[in-house]
Amino acid sequence: MNFLFQASRPVKRAISLFSDLMFVSIAFWAAMLVRLDTIAILFHSPSWILLAFLLPVALIANVKLGLYRAVLRYINGKAAVSIALSVCFTTVALVFLSFFLNIDLPRTVPVIFSAFLLVLVGGSRFLMRTLIASSPVKNKHKEKVIIYGAGSAGRQLAQSLLHGDEYYPVAFIDDDVRIHKRIIQGITVYSRNDLSRLIENSSVSRLLLAMPRENKKRIARVLSKIEALPVEILSIPGSADLVSGKAKIDELREVSIEDLLGRDPVKPDQSLLKANICEKVVMVTGAGGSIGSELCRQILKQKPIKLILFELSEFALYQINGELQKQADELGYDCQVVPLLGSVQRKNRMMTVMRTFNVQTVYHAAAYKHVPVVEHNVVEGVRNNVFGTLYAAEAAMEANVETFVLISTDKAVRPTNVMGTTKRMAELILQALARKESNTRYCMVRFGNVLGSSGSVVPLFRDQIKCGGPITVTHPDIIRYFMTIPEAAQLVIQAGAMGTGGDVFVLDMGDPVKISDLAVKMIHLSGMNVKDKHNPDGDIEIEYTGLRPGEKLFEELLIGDDVTQTDHRRIMSAHETMLTWEALEKLLIRLDDACHNFSHETIRRLLLEAPTGFVPKDGICDLVWQAKAKA
Template sequence: MRAILELSRFKKQLLAASVDAVMLPLTLFFAIWLRYDHVDLLLIKQYAWLMLAAPLVSIPVFIRIGLYRAMIRFIDPKIVYVVVLGVSLSLVVLVTMSAIVTRLEGLSRGVFGIYWVSAILYMVAGRFIARGYFIRAMGPLDGTRVAIYGAGNAGVQLASALRMVPDYTPVAFIDDNRDLQGATIAGIRVHGSDNLERLITRRSIKEILVAMPSLSRAQQKDILNRLEPLKVKVKITPPVGSLLSGQLRLQDVRDIEIEDLLGRDPVVPDMGLLSSCITGKSVLVTGAGGSIGSELCRQILRLKPSRMLLLESAEFNLYSIEQELQGMRQSLGIELELIPFLGSVLDQQKCTRMLQTFNVDTIYHAAAYKHVPLVEHNPVEGIRNNVFGTLSIARAAVDARVGRFVLISTDKAVRPTNVMGCTKRMAELILQAFAREQKHTRFCMVRFGNVLGSSGSVVPLFHSQIMAGGPITVTHPEITRYFMTISEAAQLVLQAGAMGEGGDVFVLDMGEPVKIIDLAKRMIHLSGHEVKSDATPEGTIEIRQIGLRPGEKLYEELLIGANAQGTGHPLIMRAQEAELAWPALQRILDRLNDACNRFDVETVRELLLEAVSEYAPQCGIEDFIWTARTARIKPETARIHAVK
């Protein structure tokens, strides 16, 4: 059998055709014997030419319909349809030939009927028997022992795929359907989910593969909650809509991701809202190469604007997103003008010329410094980019009479405890003031929490720490955060922006906040590990608390007040927030700009407190240069200490 497996593809096809050439006449002989209950020399002479014709007719038909292209080891039940088609076509040819040659005189119609059934049985049964022998010949099944959660079509397809590779050995199905429990499907017994711990121990199961792609996220989350305490590695199939081929394959199974644990089903977007500010219009995205900006660009492109401008200060990021969008544009067959600009939102003159030259209708302002500790240590740069960058592009938008301006804000702007959050709140105040000073440009802002998959996200960090064997680092045991997928966040931003009437602060429904330490534990358990602690010293992954970073907040909020109003979208609310009149805000901004130019970080801190009344710094001034000078030590030493 090993020798057959090592044959070339052509030789295997030739061997299969040769076997059929021998077996089809024997099958016809068997049909004659069944019809007449005996076979004598007269019958053999009468049907001899038909037995010779059977392979000569059938094999070309089988070749034409592609029967020999199917690899025996990978055949599935669909081959039955191919066999029935091939045998039926060949039988029609044989009957036609018989009618021409003998006018069916002396030939029994029953022989043809029995041959049709017998040939189908031989072709199908023979190939599945050969498949079983070939799989056994590939060697003993000593791969990772896995259980498949879900004994439906997806589970059976996955079990078939697993049998083709030596890495996995499926030993059990798990299903909540009591009608299936106790049955044997594809040679694998179906078990209930009542006593999984005993099943895992008894069958030495190392991984559980959830093969139920039609489940909603809430149902999927419920299953993961039940599997988590088992401390076996869990993998999952993507939603059924992601399986483009309609078949579940081994490569479709993936590791658990944070969105699987959140359990919130996506809301169908309102296409009217999505397209109203984009389709057929000239659109600018600032910070186009960043995490949020790049996802906005992808979704905007699909909505077919007439022109798309990308503004980005990082050369490589701009190059990467432009190349990606050009590829998307070509593959989707979308006609639009795609223009990349290398530069900063602080260059107001360039921004104004850009907006006027290309008649920009809508701006999505995503350019910002967002990492809390980095901005805390570099407050002047954070203020310049987040506050004065927003001021610059907003003034340019007013001068160019842009129709709509949408700021990407953050939940950290609510009662901020850090410089980054305070700068984003100041950016909101600027746009609110501009909305009251003029009527042509509609300014609005959209707040949301942590975005999964964005740069610096905690989830990829946890994944890499688990892969390295730990420890997982958590700043504080009580810290909680809101999470949303990057695609959902971008989609909601586009819809919220279309609702803006001027000065609106939109807040996205982020679902329930997640305790970061609980998230870490769940990721450890679902990766097949145990948390190492005093209670479980045999655990493999330690969770280490490293303390809050400068400016970090235990709990994030989305609203300053409690007077949010609903909108036409179930996941978008409109907040009623305090504003600062432009003359008062302008005076603060002028003094703040002067303090930044003088690098007077103490005055900067005072002005931030004056502008944002809710600002409550979590720590003192953390600017590297200021702390070094204050401590009267060499800057090189201060930098080394800060890195440590």
């Protein structure tokens, strides 16, 4: 067997050719012996002559039908059809040769001959395929794996792995009791209860999840049952990627946190997606950020006339512009993508851009959003988040922009930090401007954390696990809401289309997630165990570092109870306290003056005076202010 694996292609083809000549001969004499029931037929000269003419004909038929081009380890149903045609052609040739050579041939011999030949030629090839797939020589260096899911995706994955050089599937696991103990492609199907035993007995280190068409809730239920097993859990790409050709069945990935959350995104309302974008000029501030860049991707799909990318970071602008240009070319969209450098703190720059390009819709995603960073840089946080929003919104009003949508955060609700307070101030600005007479419709969309964003715990935990730990969590009881970036971007666009003026839209984030539980799940999915006092021999330790400046244990999405459901099941409308523009303007003038003079005590006092619900947990944490205080 080892010789066959290592032999060159011409040698393997010669062996197949010689074997087929032997099979034709064996099938011919076996048919004659079965029919005539006498060994004397072996000494019948005309029969030898008939066989001598038949062999080259059979060989030519096999060559023409491509039997020697097929690779045995990949032989499939198409090859079976070719084998059947070859057998039929050879049998017909036997009948015609006996007629033209005037050699007597019993009428049942062709039937018996074809049956024997089909078994020998076809059976030998499929037997070799099985032997190759299950050969200890071929599989001894492969990593043993178990496939969860014996459906079509699981079977395709098994077939692909058997032909590959990396993994060897030793078992299927499936929840369908009707197929337990059945054998599919030479692999036995077991129930979930057998998993622990199989992992231990087979020395399996990885479990492959083959459930691309299942909904997120179903996958989350399965993962909750198997995540504590001592194996790394990988999954195959989703059905959309498989169908579109973006991914292959054997491109294994880490199980996504979206699967753990069990949250199925709601199908977007296409009319809402298009309302403020299709055939319009759209501008995104902070276009290179996590949310801003995904907004741009979703916006481009709705075919705007122009998409203005407004970004402070040169590198981030370069990246998203290149990606969107490529996406537009691939989709064949005639959309002009305009990359512009600039700061939202420069009102004149934004107003010039909006007027020059006749911007109709603005999505304001530019903001400083990391709580500790803003705590340590209070003046810049206020400048960017409060006055950057003010200048962008006023520029939109003066440029007659139709719709202005602010991307807000759950940290704006009863904030305990400067970042959340500045975002609530930004909401108050839009609410006040919405009451002024203008052609611009203002609204804001508030939501929690998004998976995979810059600074998100998920990529941080992954990196820490790869480095051997520890995983750092601020507090054992801290919880957060999570949503995927694409879903958040789609809901922002749809909510923006619903606004009538001054609306505060709140996205349904589902159930909150305990961060420590998330860390444990990620450790388990990596095939490792948590190291703690109960398990000192574990792999990864979870280290609690304490809450950071301004950080809350629990995030909220609503300030009060006055909330109504919109026509979209994942979007709510909140009715909250606001200020008149006159009252807010006076506060903003004083706040601007305090920022200019770096008067942190005054900034803190003004933020407390504003109706933001600001209840600071710490003193002033600005690093410059602290350094001055120590001097």
